[in-house]
Amino acid sequence: MINGQIRDKEVRVIGSDGEQLGVMSSRDAQKLADEAELDLVKISPKANPPVVKIIDYGKYKYELARKDKENKKKQKTVELKEIRLSPNIEANDLNTKMNNARKFLGKGNKVKVTLRFRGREMAHAYKSKVVLDDFAAKLEDIATIEKPAKMEGRSMSMTLTEKK
The missing domain is CATH 3.30.110.10 (Translation initiation factor 3 (IF-3), C-terminal domain)
Known part of the structure; x- marks a missing residue:
C-alpha cells in the first residue's frame, strides 16, 4: 500500500534516510512524504502500529525486482x-x-x-x-x-x- 491507500489511524514512520520519526497519524505522515516529494509506503502491515517508510516507490519496486532476479540466478533446479x-x-x-x-x-x-x-x-x-x-x-x-x-x-x- 502506498500514499492514499494507507487507511490506518496511527503509523510508525521511518524517514527517507532510515531514522525513526515516531508514531503519528497517517495524515501527518503523508504530509511529511509530500514535503519531501517522496511516497509513503507501508513496509510492515502486521506490526502494531503498522510501519511506513518515506521512500521513492519506483526505486523501491526496482530494488525488490533486482533482489528477486539475483535470488533466481543462485537457485539450482534438480532434474x-x-x-x-x-x-x-x-x-x-x-x-x-x-x-x-x-x-x-x-x-x-x-x-x-x-x-x-x-x-x-x-x-x-x-x-x-x-x-x-x-x-x-x-x-x-x-x-x-x-x-x-x-x-x-x-x-x-x-x-x-x-x-x-
Missing part, C-alpha cells in the same frame, strides 16, 4: 534423469550406463534407474533385483539410495541422489 536397464545387460553396457549416472550425479541431478521387463522376463523379476543392487553398490562412493528398488508394473526402479 530427475532416467537410466533404463534390462535384466540381461552385459558388463560393458552396464559400465557405460554407470558412467552416465556419474555425470548426472556430478551435475547435482537425481538419477532414476529403471529395470524394464519384457515378455517372459517378468517370471524371474525377483532374481533381477541383483542388477539394481549391483548398480547402486558400484556408485555408492558418490551416491545414496533415495528410494529403494520397487516393482511398478512391468518395471523395477530406484532413485539415487548425490552424497552430501
Whole structure:
C-alpha cells in the first residue's frame, strides 16, 4: 500500500534516510512524504502500529525486482534423469550406463534407474533385483539410495541422489 491507500489511524514512520520519526497519524505522515516529494509506503502491515517508510516507490519496486532476479540466478533446479536397464545387460553396457549416472550425479541431478521387463522376463523379476543392487553398490562412493528398488508394473526402479 502506498500514499492514499494507507487507511490506518496511527503509523510508525521511518524517514527517507532510515531514522525513526515516531508514531503519528497517517495524515501527518503523508504530509511529511509530500514535503519531501517522496511516497509513503507501508513496509510492515502486521506490526502494531503498522510501519511506513518515506521512500521513492519506483526505486523501491526496482530494488525488490533486482533482489528477486539475483535470488533466481543462485537457485539450482534438480532434474530427475532416467537410466533404463534390462535384466540381461552385459558388463560393458552396464559400465557405460554407470558412467552416465556419474555425470548426472556430478551435475547435482537425481538419477532414476529403471529395470524394464519384457515378455517372459517378468517370471524371474525377483532374481533381477541383483542388477539394481549391483548398480547402486558400484556408485555408492558418490551416491545414496533415495528410494529403494520397487516393482511398478512391468518395471523395477530406484532413485539415487548425490552424497552430501
